[in-house]
Amino acid sequence: MSRADMTWRNRGACNGLDPAVFFPESDDHADEAKSICAECSVRVSCLEYALAVRERDGVWGGLTERERRRIIRQRRRSA
Numbered sequence: 001m002s003r004a005d006m007t008w009r010n011r012g013a014c015n016g017l018d019p020a021v022f023f024p025e026s027d028d029h030a031d032e033a034k035s036i037c038a039e040c041s042v043r044v045s046c047l048e049y050a051l052a053v054r055e056r057d058g059v060w061g062g063l064t065e066r067e068r069r070r071i072i073r074q075r076r077r078s079a
């Protein structure tokens with residue numbers, strides 16, 4: 001997916017919601033964001049974008065930064 005292709009964002013279930021929900025103070029407070037992402041039709045695009053740009057903060061595609069780092073490491077190992 002092109003990094004420039006951000007059209008999926010308009011279809012995100014988080015559209016119009018309080019962004020603070022998606023930037024919890026810690027992973028322990030990420031449940032609300034994760035449950036919204038779980039119902040989101042563009043979750044995969046969102047997650048792949050965050051992985052591609054190494055997004056550091058917030059919940060993207062249902063995963064926290066720590067969880068995304070784990071995926072990046074796993075992909076690197078299996079590449």
Ligand code: SF4
Binds near residue numbers: 013014022037060062
């Ligand atoms: S997966 Fe989550 S953060 Fe990404 S667009 Fe959907 S609701 Fe928003």
